[in-house]
Every structure is written in C-alpha cells, then in structure tokens.
Amino acid sequence: MKTERKEKTIKGHFSAALLDEIKERLDRQEQVILFQNRRGYSPYMSCRQxxxxxxxxxxxxxxTYHLSNHELRCHYCGHIEPxxxxxxxxxxxxxxTVGLGTEKIEDDLKVFFPNANVQRMDLDTTRTKNSYQQIISDFENHNIDILVGTQMVSKGLDFDNVSLVGIFDADRMLNFPDFRATERAFQIMLQVSGRAGRKEKKGKVIIQTANVEQEILGKVIRSDYEAMYLTEIEDRAYFFYPPFTRLIRLTAKHLERALSLETIQVITDKLVAKLGKARVLGPQAPLVHKIRNKYLYNVLIKIERENVDLKAVKAFIQSQIEEVLSEKKYKQVQVVVDVDPV
Ligand SMILES: [Zn+2]
Ligand SMILES: [Zn+2]
Incomplete structure (x- = not known):
C-alpha cells in the first residue's frame, strides 16, 4: 500500500493490484470475497477544516457513521443523532466520512464495477430471520459476484467458484492494542484465505498492508501455525500473559472521575500489599474511559496457573473489594470483576 500510495494508484481503499484481480475474476465469471475486520474499526465523521x-x-x-440510515450512533450506549x-x-x-467499513467498500465497488452484483454480509445485513441463509444461497447460486463481509465470511463457507479473496487493512488487525492481536489476526487471515480456491480452481489471496516485511505475514502465506505459535508463546511467557497466567480485571465505575480513580487506587494498594507489584497492573483508564456518563478505571491482576490456589486468590480479591466498598465514601462506586476478560 505504501508503494501504491506513492505512485498514486490507490482508489478509495483499493490497491490497483486488488482492483485488477477483481476485474479479471469478474471477466471470467468467477466470484470474489472481500474481508474487512470489524473489530476496532468503524467509520466516523470528521471536519475537513x-x-x-x-x-x-x-x-x-x-x-460511528451508519450509511444505510445516514445517522451517527454510539456503540456503547445506543445514542443516535443525525x-x-x-x-x-x-x-x-x-x-x-473517515474510516472504512464494509458499507464503504460496497459503495466503492458499485462505482468501480457497476455491472457486478455486490452483497454485504455483516451484522447489519443479517439481522432479520433467514437473511444470512439467503445471502449464502444467493452467493452459492452465483446471484452475487462479490461478497463483502466481516468475520462472518471467514468461517465454514466453501464455494467452488471463489477464486479471489481480498483482505483489507491487515495492519490494523495486527496493531490492535491487545496481547492476542497477532494470534487473532493470523487466525482470521488464514481462515479467510481458506475461502479462495476450493477443489480444482487455484485461488489467490491479496492482503493489503503497508509493511510486507512483517514476519507474521510470511507465516500467514506459508500457513505456518507452528512458527506463529512459537513466537507468540515466547512473548506470552516473557510478558507473563495467558496461558501462563490467568487475568482478572477489576473496573471501577462512577459519575465522578476522581472518586472512581480513588476507589480503584485504594483497592489496588491493598492488592499490591499482598500479591506484589508484579502481579498487579494499574490502575489505568481503559481505551474507552467513559460509558453512559460513568468514568471507568481498570486494574489488571495476573495470577500464575501453577502452584497458586486461584479460588483463594479470587476470594481474597473479593474480600478486599467488599471491604473498600463498605466504607461510606465509596458506597456508590460500582466495581466489576471480570475473570479472563476477552
Ligand atoms: Zn471544524
Ligand atoms: Zn454513548
């Protein structure tokens, strides 16, 4: 994508490489699947000035901007405004409108390939009963030339006539702020790639990325699960992450930011005193630090899997929370415990 950007051959979010391949498939009456990961990615509006x-x-x-209803929506509380x-x-x-959702890809395709039948498959288009099955059978019967979708297109769909799969924005998947991001991106890219070239026809997969040197992409190309595993497991061990530990996340919520932070800080101090600094991370404000007008603060606790009585640790954490929340000052604060948060 970097090279194409320099050469100004990118149209919308499509590389010339991908567009050329799509055109070739359409000319040969073959089908195409395009994948856009939804996680952490949604279109929004921005002032150009x-x-x-x-x-x-x-x-x-x-x-988040929704093209179909032409409205802005909050995915956390449901607020809607024009x-x-x-x-x-x-x-x-x-x-x-900035950012690229499946809707934007669908829209662009209609401009680039006005004669092709384009269908989107995501949460929005499969909400009603039977709609998922309808799209699948339409695609099977070749009433659809290009299927654009999220995770939904990655699993279990085997279509003989699909000879091209395009994957948008691999980099965003890989750089998602979560310790599982690489593993997840690997898995999903491999899964989606598997949709290309069933039976006799040899398929092609195009992954759009700004950095082709990334090791993980080589592993995807070679379907090298083992190599991915070995690197990942080393990182997990080094950073003391699952599967070597269990994670417990506490979240304090309150309308007043200072009180929310103070509560989690008091709890954190108690936990550190007993469990040690290495096991207790935080407090910190999460990525989304305010939901429904309440301010959120997290503390993350890492507990070894071996030689530790997890039940006892959980009971200890619970008792510390209850002790703090029993104080008059902190009574109104909500503290949510999440074991092995995803
Ligand atoms: Zn402005
Ligand atoms: Zn909201």
Whole structure:
C-alpha cells in the first residue's frame, strides 16, 4: 500500500493490484470475497477544516457513521443523532466520512464495477430471520459476484467458484492494542484465505498492508501455525500473559472521575500489599474511559496457573473489594470483576 500510495494508484481503499484481480475474476465469471475486520474499526465523521470528530455526549468515544440510515450512533450506549450539517467547533460545512467499513467498500465497488452484483454480509445485513441463509444461497447460486463481509465470511463457507479473496487493512488487525492481536489476526487471515480456491480452481489471496516485511505475514502465506505459535508463546511467557497466567480485571465505575480513580487506587494498594507489584497492573483508564456518563478505571491482576490456589486468590480479591466498598465514601462506586476478560 505504501508503494501504491506513492505512485498514486490507490482508489478509495483499493490497491490497483486488488482492483485488477477483481476485474479479471469478474471477466471470467468467477466470484470474489472481500474481508474487512470489524473489530476496532468503524467509520466516523470528521471536519475537513479542523479535524473535529463528533463524539457521544455520554461516552468517551467517537460516534460511528451508519450509511444505510445516514445517522451517527454510539456503540456503547445506543445514542443516535443525525450527522452534523456544520462542524460544532469551527462551523465549516465540509464534513467527511473517515474510516472504512464494509458499507464503504460496497459503495466503492458499485462505482468501480457497476455491472457486478455486490452483497454485504455483516451484522447489519443479517439481522432479520433467514437473511444470512439467503445471502449464502444467493452467493452459492452465483446471484452475487462479490461478497463483502466481516468475520462472518471467514468461517465454514466453501464455494467452488471463489477464486479471489481480498483482505483489507491487515495492519490494523495486527496493531490492535491487545496481547492476542497477532494470534487473532493470523487466525482470521488464514481462515479467510481458506475461502479462495476450493477443489480444482487455484485461488489467490491479496492482503493489503503497508509493511510486507512483517514476519507474521510470511507465516500467514506459508500457513505456518507452528512458527506463529512459537513466537507468540515466547512473548506470552516473557510478558507473563495467558496461558501462563490467568487475568482478572477489576473496573471501577462512577459519575465522578476522581472518586472512581480513588476507589480503584485504594483497592489496588491493598492488592499490591499482598500479591506484589508484579502481579498487579494499574490502575489505568481503559481505551474507552467513559460509558453512559460513568468514568471507568481498570486494574489488571495476573495470577500464575501453577502452584497458586486461584479460588483463594479470587476470594481474597473479593474480600478486599467488599471491604473498600463498605466504607461510606465509596458506597456508590460500582466495581466489576471480570475473570479472563476477552
Ligand atoms: Zn454513548
Ligand atoms: Zn471544524
């Protein structure tokens, strides 16, 4: 993508390489699957003048733009509002949609290949009864030329006539802030790739990335699960992550930021005193630090799998939380315990 960007051959979010391959498939009456990972990725609106992004009034997240209803939605609390006509910060009317969802890909395809039948398969298009099955049989019967979708297209779909799979934005999957990001990205890229070239026809997979040197991509190309595993397991051991540990996450929630933080800090101090600093990480504000007007603070506890009585540790943590929350000052604070959070 870096090279193509320099050479200005990218159209929308499509590389010329991918567009050429799609065209070839359509000419040969073959089918194409395009994959866009949904996780951590949704389109939003932004002012072209000052880059201000509409945010949810209740949560610390930007609002997601939904093309089909032409509205902005908060995925945390359900707040809905119409797209702004003017930027709230500078008043400019030049507001654009940023980010690439399956809807945007579908839209672009209709422009690039006006004669092709394009269908989207994601949470939005499979909400009603039978719609999932309908799309599958339409694709099977070749009423659809290009299927654009999220995780849903990655599993168990075997279509003989699919000879090309395109994967958008591998880099974002790989750089998702989670210790499982590489493993997940590997798995999903491999799964999606498996949709290309069933039976006799040899298929092709195009992964769009800005950095082809990334080791993990080589492992995807070679379907080398073992090599991926060996690197990952080493990292996990080094950083003291599962499967070597169990994770327990505590989240304090309150309308007042300071009180939420103070509560989790008091609990953290008690935990550190007994479990040690190495096992207790935090407190920190999570990626989304405000939901439904409540401020969130996390502390993450890592517990070894071997030689530790997990039950006793859990009971200890619970008792510490209860002790703190029994104090009048902290009574209104909510503390949620999540074991092995995903
Ligand atoms: Zn919200
Ligand atoms: Zn503005």
């Amino acid at each position: 000052c880059n201000t992004i509409p945010h949810c009034p209740n949560c610390a997240v930007s609002l 797209p702004p006509k003017k930027c709230v910060a500078c008043g400019s009317t030049k507001i654009e």
